[in-house]
Amino acid sequence: MDEASPPPMVSSGFPPVGVLLESLINVSSEVVSVEKLPFLQRRNVSTMVRRVKLLSSLFEEIQEASSPLPPSSILCLNELLSVIQKIKLLIESCRDGSCLWNLMQTESVSNQFYAAMKEMGKALDILPLSLLNITVDTKEQVDLLHKQAKRGELVVDPRDVQRRDELLLHVMAAANENSSKKKGFVDLGSAKEILSSIGLRSSLDYEGEISKLEAEAEKQAGTGGLLVVVNINNLISLLSLAKAAVVGDEESLKTREDLRQRAEVNNTRPDLSSSSYSAVCNIPDEFRCPISLDLMRDPVIVASGHSYDRNSIAQWINSGHHTCPKSGQRLIHMALIPNYSLKSLIHQWCQENNIPITEPSASSDLERSSSKRKLCEDAIDHISATKVAMDAVKMTAEFLVGKLATGSPDIQRQAAYELRLLAKTGMDNRRIIAEAGAIPFLVTLLSSHDPRLQENAVTALLNLSIHENNKILIMSAGAIDTIIHVLQSGKTMEARENAAAAIFSLSIIDDYKVIVGSRPTAIPALVGLLGEGTTAGKRDAATALFNLALYDVNKVNVVLAGAVPLLINLLMDDKAGITDDALAVLALLLGCSEGLKEIRKSRVFVPLLVDLLRFGSSKGKENSITLLLGLCKDGGEEVAGKLLMNPRSIPSLQQLAANGSLRARRKADALLRLLNRCCSQSRNPVR
Structure with a gap:
């Protein structure tokens, strides 16, 4: 340079x-x-x-x-x-x-x-x-x-944590349908105090907050976060009840009182269930079904995150529609998730307003579908206790694995997608899915010609592999060759990148470093992704190569696959954003003679490392000094000479020796001593 x-x-x-x-x-x-x-x-x-x-x-x-x-x-x-x-x-x-x-x-x-x-x-x-x-x-x-x-x-403000925990208690009270009435009902006074403390005081505040939560539910539903959508809907339900209490104006109260007084004069009971009474009663909009505009009796959540009365949305779906009536977006599945929280809050609101509660007929078309599907719908309900949650995940996993085994390609794609999401969070979820027998079917689907099905299958396996025992099950199912095939020629870039991440996860176990490295196409495919992938894909490839290169035999294969020039180019590419990962791999490759020889070929590498000593991250500086020290040893007089001639190198090393991490200080001192010996030969010591 x-x-x-x-x-x-x-x-x-x-x-x-x-x-x-x-x-x-x-x-x-x-x-x-x-x-x-x-x-x-x-x-x-x-x-x-x-x-x-x-x-x-x-x-x-x-x-x-x-x-x-x-x-x-x-x-x-x-x-x-x-x-x-x-x-x-x-x-x-x-x-x-x-x-x-x-x-x-x-x-x-x-x-x-x-x-x-x-x-x-x-x-x-x-x-x-x-x-x-x-x-x-x-x-x-x-x-x-x-x-x-x-x-x-x-x-982390402890007051915010306390507010959150107290509010969650109210949400759980509303959602816990099996609790007694006393426990299942929400203390609205306490809930309103908490909501007021975070700025929700007027009906306009509530309406604005409900709109924001609905937008968040749509966003989460778009990424498939069904359990998150359920939790957001629980919050919306609580807000709706609190809002109804806030906006219970005098006119609505007076109208209801007039109805009662007229009924008493006529010695009759008011027709509280009539549509005329419902019209004058101030039903919160959030309690009305968007299709029928009537009070919801059995609210359910669809894939878009919106809530409807079960009978209304079931008729909509059974008539051949596959979109959300409110948002118009296509539903990625037809499951109706019971919104117990909203149902409980509607019941509480009805009792407070003297409106009789009538349970829906049990004869809806959707309820006549298979009992297994109903169990699945109930399973992805709110998580109120550990055992209930685990049972729910187990039923869901068994149902989805059954669809993987016998369903059409469309159903398999959706089931793989749901398993991918379910395995995204929680070690217990990953264990339960594996116990349900998902892994062999997912491995088979890696060879699918359907791009999305292949992508969902490899991502589900990646998520499952985070569980230590699942790594063994995945390898035992013969997955490694198919995962490498997806890495090399997957139908989508996301599938290839997630295959690289899966190899990284699996190769954490030392024995699997040997197995993966022995496959002739594995390391070249990872090196190929270094040049072709997105920033995330390049990082996945680099971390997988780092893991594999911890096994000495694999270092040579990484070098022979052409990784060194690519890694050095990535150091010079600001947009790549994987400087630290690339440096870490290069520092490992320096440990074999082939890697050392290949790295020394680069004319820009030493000046680049000097710049990284000054501008790199703490980890980057450590790996930069490791590389410089390794290059200067074992006949590296030429590299030492380049460092001595670079006016920025000695000040950078001295700065690192004084203020760097313990590892960086130790290596900077060693390199300075080495350069000092080189200078002594020319009677020009470094001070």
């Missing part, structure tokens, strides 16, 4: 400095000008606003100075722009998104703020404050911010 040219990590893909600073100032201003803080994550939001405000002063001073900036500062500013944009989106999500959904995701949202803070600290690692034309006060403030970001801790 020419010494006068800027480092590749700084030169490619960055906007002009003026545009960069203008963007930083604008996005920082948007964050700092947040007027209405959200009711949740207040501490995280206020902390981030304060930090961004301080950085905003830095950006303005740099802009006013109009001085040339060192490359590392440009890299830092680009990283900070990305971080502040993430912070802006996070704050907007907390402020404008669904309060209840954010409350349910308290730990996850807090983790996102924590990750943003850590990214800010890493970006400031490479900011050369001493070289910037800014005031001493600003330098001190930024330095303090840097230290705070580096040692900052995850902040």
Whole structure:
């Protein structure tokens, strides 16, 4: 690399400095000008606003100075722009998104703020404050911010956790149909207090929140998260009941009282079940079936996430429709999931408003379908207790495995998709699915000519393989050759990438590293994915190659498959985003003579490693110093000479020896001593 040219990590893909600073100032201003803080994550939001405000002063001073900036500062500013944009989106999500959904995701949202803070600290690692034309006060403030970001801790507001847990108790009380009336009914007073504490106070607040939750349910349904959809619908049901209590205005109450008084005068009972009474009674919209507009008696959830009365939606489906009446989107399956939470809340609302509860007829067409299907529908209901949840998963898994074994290709595709989702979360789910006999059928479906069926099958096996015992079952079912075939020539890129991830998961067991590496097409297929895959696919391929290369015999095969040039190219590709993974694999390949020889062929590799010593992540710096040290040993005088001639190498090594991780400091010291010996021969020691 020419010494006068800027480092590749700084030169490619960055906007002009003026545009960069203008963007930083604008996005920082948007964050700092947040007027209405959200009711949740207040501490995280206020902390981030304060930090961004301080950085905003830095950006303005740099802009006013109009001085040339060192490359590392440009890299830092680009990283900070990305971080502040993430912070802006996070704050907007907390402020404008669904309060209840954010409350349910308290730990996850807090983790996102924590990750943003850590990214800010890493970006400031490479900011050369001493070289910037800014005031001493600003330098001190930024330095303090840097230290705070580096040692900052995850902040989860215990009040948010308490609100979430208390609200979940109310949701479970509504959903627990088998409980006694006292336990099954919701304490609306307590629920409304919690909802008020997160900003839901008026009927408009409730309507807006219900709309946001419905949008979230549609989003989750679109990705197949059925259990999540059920839980969101439970929240919507609770909100609907609370909203009905909030909007119970005087006119509605007066109308009902008039009906009762007239009935008493005439010595008759009011016709509380008549449609005229229903018309004057203020039925919440969320309690009405979108098809019939009547009060729902047996609400169910369809695949789109919307709730309907069972009889109405059953007639719709049985008449040949395969779309959601409300959203118009195609239903990915026809299962009707009982919405016990909404049903319980409707019953509570009916009793409070003196409306008789009539159970639906048991003769609906859908209820006359097979009892096995009904068990499946009930199984994916809410999870109220561990045993009930496990029984539900077991029934669901057995039903779906039966469809894998005997169904048409369309049914097999849907069953594989449902198993893929069911195996996505929970070790118990993965164990139960395997015990139901899913693995052999999924392995068979890997050879399907249907792209989606193949993709669902390989992804389901990937999810199942996370369970340790399932790795043995998958290998025993003879899956490895078919998984490698999908990796090599799968029908979709997602199928190929998930096959690579499955190989990574399986090869965690040492014996399987040997088995996979012995297949002649496995390693070349992974190397091929390094060049062709998406960012996620390249990362899956790199991590799988790393796992396999832990077994010495496989290192040679990885080198012979042409991995080294691809990995070095990925280091220079900012958009690839897998620098640390590529470095880790290269550090392993250095351990065989073939790998060392191939790496030494690259003319750009040493200057690139020097740049990574300065700008890389902590892990990246460790692997960079490992590679440099390995290259300088065993006849690496030429590499040592290149390092000595590079004006950036010695300061970077000294900086790493002083401030790096324990492993990095040890290796930096060793490399400095080695370079010192080289200098001693020319009487020019390194100090």
